[in-house]
Amino acid sequence: MSDAKDRMVARAAREITPGMVVNLGIGLPTKVVNHLAADFPVCLHTENGLTGVGPILPPEQADRNLIDAGGAYVSTVPGSAFFDSATSFAIVRSGRLDLTMLGAFEVSAMGDLANWKIPGKFSPGAGGGIELAQKARRVVVLTTHTDRAGNPKLKQTCSLPLTARGCVSRIFTDMAVIDLTAEGFVLLETAEGVSATDVAEATGAPLVLPDTPPPTF
């Protein structure tokens, strides 16, 4: 992982406060756990039926009956619980999930999220992503600021099929931390060595800048 991405993940980890129930989506969000102290009081949830997700185990220690929703061989911690898939999503839909961190293809200035389908190119199904995006009490996104071709992933409106409307509260990218407000994208922080102007130029919609230079991460 690049240094900028690693700092983005470390910054996102500070979003998790003691006592939360948190679901980390597949990909970059999963790596957030590497930045939490071993004794940090948090309950990680995974869709396939576990609260109290523990660290990923090396293959020789893996339990064939113990994976997370991304297929990684995880462990339990003291106090973990297993349950069926209906119970797992009852947790999600009924508001027991304080926070979810998800990846994104596109986020709109209204907080719409597109992260499950690129028509004609990528359509493996959304799995549990729709419910996480729509029902977690707080949804934040971890993503590179632009796609591989350099196109902005933060746009006025999403062009791809939506996962959920108006669900995203905050975005962590390799360039910035950005909040979604009634005014659209608002710059909160920049990555070291990145200026507010750089972020604005890489964003595909108006970006509200702070009056003073923003803090860096």
Added chain:
Amino acid sequence: MNLPNKTCPIGDAINRIKDGDTIMVGGFGVPGTPMTLILALVAHGARNLTLIKNDANEPSMGIDHLLQSGQVSCLITTHLGLNSHAIGLMNAGQLEVEFNPQGILAERIRAGGAGIGGVLSDIGIGTELAKGKQVVEMAGESYLVEPALHADVALIHADRADAYGNLAYVGTAQNFNPLMAMAADCVIVEAERVLPLGGLAPNDVHTAGVFVDHVTELSELSEEYAVVRR
């Protein structure tokens, strides 16, 4: 008074499956996937099947064997991301795929098992996943009607069973198994251990044997049950 003994050879149980049946298959990834029952269904050869399963496993594992043998015409699922072969069949128009949000698939199956017609949910409302679904208004809110799912046969993997079909699961191998074990006309279970009646304490039962029709003990666990090395 004795509870009936439902243990039987795997072939006898699988022989109940007919062409055109709808089959629920437990599992989320490897854990809880009834790998041995799936291979028995491949050997049995029933065709034109509709499968209901969370995911399509990975190439050459689990239900991918049924996709490769051409026995499946429709797959009701949530995510195929780990099976490029399944995605290829879908894109080529050789496999009809119906995607559900994962928890909605679970609730539709639960409704089927609970003997009710379906559930109301706002999941996916305002997105293309709502397309074609009936909308109802209740207490000022809009909900999608999600019809119950019921199957002819469910293939279930349990850690332990007793001879009556009481079941216990371990770890994340529980997933869809307890839901599907309630939602089919014929429920066939493979268990890693089959205990005599009384061998599974009533408090340890996750699925009551009353839902189960056939129980078969796995004599060995094939390589497919093992930790996947990627």
